[in-house]
Amino acid sequence: MRDTVAVMVNIDKKALRAKLFEKRAGLSPEQRLEGSRGVIELIRSLAEWKTASEVLIYWPIKGEVDVRPLTTELWQRGCKVLMPRCRPDAFGEMDIACASCEDELTPGPFTIMEPDVEKCPPVGTCSPDIALVPGVCFDRRGYRLGFGGGYYDRLLASKEMKDTLTIGIGYDFQLVKELPIQPWDMPVDIVCTEEELWHP
Numbered sequence: 001m002r003d004t005v006a007v008m009v010n011i012d013k014k015a016l017r018a019k020l021f022e023k024r025a026g027l028s029p030e031q032r033l034e035g036s037r038g039v040i041e042l043i044r045s046l047a048e049w050k051t052a053s054e055v056l057i058y059w060p061i062k063g064e065v066d067v068r069p070l071t072t073e074l075w076q077r078g079c080k081v082l083m084p085r086c087r088p089d090a091f092g093e094m095d096i097a098c099a100s101c102e103d104e105l106t107p108g109p110f111t112i113m114e115p116d117v118e119k120c121p122p123v124g125t126c127s128p129d130i131a132l133v134p135g136v137c138f139d140r141r142g143y144r145l146g147f148g149g150g151y152y153d154r155l156l157a158s159k160e161m162k163d164t165l166t167i168g169i170g171y172d173f174q175l176v177k178e179l180p181i182q183p184w185d186m187p188v189d190i191v192c193t194e195e196e197l198w199h200p
Contacts, residue, residue, distance in 0.1 A: 038194025056131040059113040095122035142187030142200035156186035
């Protein structure tokens with residue numbers, strides 16, 4: 001899926017974000033399915049995945065890599081499945097809660113499925129073995145371009161996450177050579193696309 005999007009790293013983040021949204025929206029259902037399957041296969045090949053007992057994962061929206069089969073697998077394994085929940089009264093901040101099944105999820109402020117506030121209280125600390133992190137784009141240093149709210153940057157910077165294996169998830173065209181970064185940007189440990197597990 002790689003194309004000339006990769007040459008856009010020198011333009012501003014807003015324009016790059018728009019271009020990548022357009023590219024992702026243009027994927028066919030077959031391309032999304034094939035790409036998601038490739039990512040899932042590579043995640044399952046990690047030794048850390050096979051032994052993880054607590055994982056932070058996301059629910060996909062707007063053509064993101066669909067990791068829901070991994071979520072189902074974790075539930076079947078009896079793992080602790082953590083998911084983010086946006087705070088409706090605090091832009092850029094989110095709680096982390098544990099969901100034990102899909103019935104405990106509900107649409108949040110941005111229509112993203114997230115743990116129901118009535119069924120899933122926030123966890124005291126978030127120190128999972130693995131965190132699967134979505135993004136608009138990643139570079140080969142592990143830096144991430146998100147939606148612009150800083151939600152994951154705040155989470156990844158927390159001291160509780162220092163021992164967590166963080167894995168950026170995206171399609172192959174979402175991995176570029178270099179992104180413009182700010183001092184508060186937090187890199188991930190691995191970037192996983194359908195083509196490769198990239199260790200920055």
